[in-house]
Amino acid sequence: MSNFNxxxxxxxxxxxxxxxSGISGGWxxxxxxxxxxxxxxxxRGRDVxxxxxxxxxxxxxxxxxxxxxxxxxxxxxxxIISKCYAFYEGTEQFFVKDAEHPYIxxxxxxxxxGYQVGGxxxxxxxxxxxxxxxDFDGPARDGFAVDWPIRYADIAPWYSxxxxxxxxxxxxxxxxxxxxxxxxxxxxxxxxxxxFQQKVAGKYKxxxxxxxxxxxxxxxxxxxxxxxRAQCQHRTICERGxxxxxxxxxxxxxxxxxxxxxxxxxxxxxxxHSIIYDEKKGRATGVRVVDSNTKQMTEYYARIIFLNAAALxxxxxxxxxxSHRFPNGLGNDSGVLGKYAAFHNYRAGVSAEYxxxxxxxxxxxxxxxxxxxxxxxxxxxxxxxxxGYAAGFSAGRSSHSDQSSVGADLKESLLNPKLGxxxxxxxxxxETIPKESNYLALDATQKDPFGIPQLKISIAYDDNDDKMVKxxxxxxxxxxxEAGFKxxxxxxSHASPGLDIHEMGGVRxxxxxxxxxxxxxxxxxxxxxxxxxxxxxxxxxxxxxPSLTYMALTARAADYAVKAMKQGLV
Amino acid sequence: MAGAVGGxxxxxxWANGWTTETVRSSQQLLSSGxxxxxxxxxxxxxxxxxxxxxxxxxxxxFVQKMVADCYDKSTQENLQKGLDSLDGLAQKSYSKSFAAGxxxxxxxxxxxxxxxxxxxxxxxxxxxxxxxxxxxxxxxxVMTNLTxxxxxxxxxxxxVPVQAKATSQPK
Ligand SMILES: Cc1cc2nc3c(=O)[nH]c(=O)nc-3n(C[C@H](O)[C@H](O)[C@H](O)COP(=O)(O)OP(=O)(O)OC[C@H]3O[C@@H](n4cnc5c(N)ncnc54)[C@H](O)[C@@H]3O)c2cc1C
Ligand code: SF4
Numbered sequence: 001m002s003n004f005n006x007x008x009x010x011x012x013x014x015x016x017x018x019x020x021s022g023i024s025g026g027w028x029x030x031x032x033x034x035x036x037x038x039x040x041x042x043x044r045g046r047d048v049x050x051x052x053x054x055x056x057x058x059x060x061x062x063x064x065x066x067x068x069x070x071x072x073x074x075x076x077x078x079x080i081i082s083k084c085y086a087f088y089e090g091t092e093q094f095f096v097k098d099a100e101h102p103y104i105x106x107x108x109x110x111x112x113x114g115y116q117v118g119g120x121x122x123x124x125x126x127x128x129x130x131x132x133x134x135d136f137d138g139p140a141r142d143g144f145a146v147d148w149p150i151r152y153a154d155i156a157p158w159y160s161x162x163x164x165x166x167x168x169x170x171x172x173x174x175x176x177x178x179x180x181x182x183x184x185x186x187x188x189x190x191x192x193x194x195x196f197q198q199k200v201a202g203k204y205k206x207x208x209x210x211x212x213x214x215x216x217x218x219x220x221x222x223x224x225x226x227x228x229r230a231q232c233q234h235r236t237i238c239e240r241g242x243x244x245x246x247x248x249x250x251x252x253x254x255x256x257x258x259x260x261x262x263x264x265x266x267x268x269x270x271x272x273h274s275i276i277y278d279e280k281k282g283r284a285t286g287v288r289v290v291d292s293n294t295k296q297m298t299e300y301y302a303r304i305i306f307l308n309a310a311a312l313x314x315x316x317x318x319x320x321x322x323s324h325r326f327p328n329g330l331g332n333d334s335g336v337l338g339k340y341a342a343f344h345n346y347r348a349g350v351s352a353e354y355x356x357x358x359x360x361x362x363x364x365x366x367x368x369x370x371x372x373x374x375x376x377x378x379x380x381x382x383x384x385x386x387x388g389y390a391a392g393f394s395a396g397r398s399s400h401s402d403q404s405s406v407g408a409d410l411k412e413s414l415l416n417p418k419l420g421x422x423x424x425x426x427x428x429x430x431e432t433i434p435k436e437s438n439y440l441a442l443d444a445t446q447k448d449p450f451g452i453p454q455l456k457i458s459i460a461y462d463d464n465d466d467k468m469v470k471x472x473x474x475x476x477x478x479x480x481x482e483a484g485f486k487x488x489x490x491x492x493s494h495a496s497p498g499l500d501i502h503e504m505g506g507v508r509x510x511x512x513x514x515x516x517x518x519x520x521x522x523x524x525x526x527x528x529x530x531x532x533x534x535x536x537x538x539x540x541x542x543x544x545x546p547s548l549t550y551m552a553l554t555a556r557a558a559d560y561a562v563k564a565m566k567q568g569l570v
Numbered sequence: 571m572a573g574a575v576g577g578x579x580x581x582x583x584w585a586n587g588w589t590t591e592t593v594r595s596s597q598q599l600l601s602s603g604x605x606x607x608x609x610x611x612x613x614x615x616x617x618x619x620x621x622x623x624x625x626x627x628x629x630x631x632f633v634q635k636m637v638a639d640c641y642d643k644s645t646q647e648n649l650q651k652g653l654d655s656l657d658g659l660a661q662k663s664y665s666k667s668f669a670a671g672x673x674x675x676x677x678x679x680x681x682x683x684x685x686x687x688x689x690x691x692x693x694x695x696x697x698x699x700x701x702x703x704x705x706x707x708x709x710x711x712v713m714t715n716l717t718x719x720x721x722x723x724x725x726x727x728x729x730v731p732v733q734a735k736a737t738s739q740p741k
Pocket of ligand 2: 034232233236238241242
């Protein structure tokens with residue numbers, strides 16, 4: 001404290017600090033370094049280098065000790081993370097174990113996290129759809145949240161910008177609910193999916209089945225080769241890390257790109273504790289960081305700060321950044337910090353069988369599947385619930401072998417499986433309504449292993465979600481029936497929120513500082529040199545997957561931040 | 571090391587996907603007698619024909635490892651108990667140990683287990699059978715030589731004519 005060392009301060013001073021190196025932080029790092037800013041990227045987890053740190057990327061199925069099943073001791077020690085479908089023997093290394101970062105479930109919430117360089121971009125499912133004006137002006141139309149301060153036109157060029165670099169495959173479908181992007185060739189359909197698409201098109205003019213838009217390089221462009229990435233090889237084990245860079249991750253794309261500028265300092269094992277607010281200067285001056293190995297606290301300083309710790313952790317950092325000026329969390333004049341958190345409703349699914357197209361089957365594997373964009377409450381409020389849902393859809397051919405015998409007969413039957421019929425499946429992706437009662441807060445007494453207050457999560461489904469589940473089940477059943485699918489089965493997993501891994505809000509954007517935290521540039525209304533561009537900034541959640549929008553918002557905010565900095569505005 | 575089982579003699583070259591390293595169990599679940607019996611059991615379920623059977627592919631070690639590492643205590647005990655009672659059943663049915671029985675005798679015994687009204691016995695058998703099938707089908711030998719698994723397919727074709735034979739493509 002006393003003999004504060006000026007040199008040390010200079011040594012720890014950068015033009016910009018980025019907190020987090022996941023999908024959004026990677027983009028912040030790339031954009032800020034690309035514009036010449038000396039940028040410090042602080043990442044709480046360990047370093048994960050492209051290819052060399054993907055230990056299971058070339059592991060053959062038979063080389064997994066337990067054939068990818070989790071050991072009992074791992075399951076028992078990790079009841080939360082074990083619920084995530086992508087957590088298995090081959091990916092254990094990329095997920096946060098329950099004990100590593102405890103939190104308080106005021107209501108049941110399965111918080112799925114990846115703490116490492118690359119964050120969750122390593123394990124994500126790579127679905128990337130643009131949001132449309134129906135999403136951005138939705139809250140203003142039906143009043144379920146505050147108005148977004150931006151519209152589709154504000155962000156469209158930034159979607160194009162990030163799509164070209166990341167590499168997004170898809171078909172130009174010309175739908176108003178799902179704007180087209182800068183696409184690489186789409187993945188291939190199978191015959192039953194095509195059949196379903198045609199049946200749906202024949203019956204409903206407002207419902208569409210399209211090929212999913214996914215962050216896979218189906219046809220590399222020069223910009224992808226420059227990143228050292230190559231064409232996707234259809235291994236479909238992406239969540240273990242892809243040595244080809246076939247899908248977009250921070251590790252294969254934005255972070256090495258930022259490193260190449262020579263302007264990035266990446267500091268893993270650095271848990272950001274809080275943002276430092278200087279009352280005299282009226283601005284944030286830096287961050288406090290706990291070294292995860294030594295538990296020592298260090299301060300780093302910069303002109304601008306990008307907070308990209310993923311939605312819930314960005315809330316946590318702001319809530320923990322208190323000062324005389326901001327006793328309830330940085331920038332929290334409105335009192336809405338931590339409130340209006342929302343997520344996606346992935347509870348329901350519908351599956352069935354189909355006995356047509358028996359003379360054809362599929363060959364190879366596809367890391368993507370078709371998608372049904374939202375069709376409810378689009379042009380007007382027509383249903384007894386607010387907003388709508390999108391759905392995933394896919395078909396495949398089953399094969400089975402009679403396992404009732406033993407001995408040579410059994411062996412024969414196992415090695416000569418009979419082709420069964422087709423199976424089809426769908427899962428819902430519903431928009432949930434941001435509510436004040438869905439909030440995040442800090443616990444008054446319990447601390448995490450770094451001495452930081454534990455996050456208290458109080459998020460739940462409501463009646464709107466239940467109605468939506470029911471409608472989804474009914475409508476998909478109707479569409480499946482129309483397509484001649486048999487044995488239709490609906491399910492509702494009643495899983496807790498969280499497993500959708502699309503948590504958003506708490507630091508929402510808005511026009512009015514009295515009801516929102518951020519302005520249209522994702523800049524804190526009250527602290528102009530702090531930007532929050534991950535899921536925390538989302539005013540509402542749309543039915544689309546969110547990450548592409550985080551990328552676009554981040555690139556846009558970085559562009560603004562650097563211009564504003566040069567004009568002396570921040 | 572649980573490796574002592576049979577000394578890993580003459581592991582064929584194609585079976586080396588399971589090294590001593592990967593078949594090592596975190597806990598020694600079975601006695602050597604139980605382990606040998608398990609080997610006979612899996613071999614009865616999937617025997618050698620013109621291709622190797624479950625035993626040569628070390629499926630018994632896989633079964634043991636899975637039960638030791640991935641299952642709860644009661645399932646582990648049921649595996650031990652089931653193996654212990656198997657020889658007794660063999661003695662009762664054809665007055666020899668299970669290992670000494672011929673194929674028909676062993677098979678008859680397994681059929682009896684499958685139909686057993688004793689749930690512990692039935693569970694024991696279905697556990698071993700399911701894990702044997704899983705271990706066999708996901709062994710390197712079967713995946714590379716018999717079911718032609720492609721690690722890197724490089725493509726997805728959505729509508730190809732049905733061939734004579736279906737191939738499984740797990741991850
Ligand atoms: C299995 C799975 C499937 C998914 N599928 C899709 C999909 O198909 N489409 C889609 O759009 N999204 C999908 N997602 C969600 C997607 O991964 C996230 O939306 C996205 O990664 C969020 O980006 P982010 O930058 O906000 O956070 P992250 O990518 O999680 O990165 C945040 C980073 O910040 C670091 N950090 C956190 N706190 C601190 C701190 N205090 N100090 C320093 N660093 C900190 C973390 O360690 C992490 O590296 C999926 C996620 C998973 C796990
Ligand atoms: S499907 Fe494509 S991106 Fe995924 S692991 Fe395979 S090659 Fe990589």
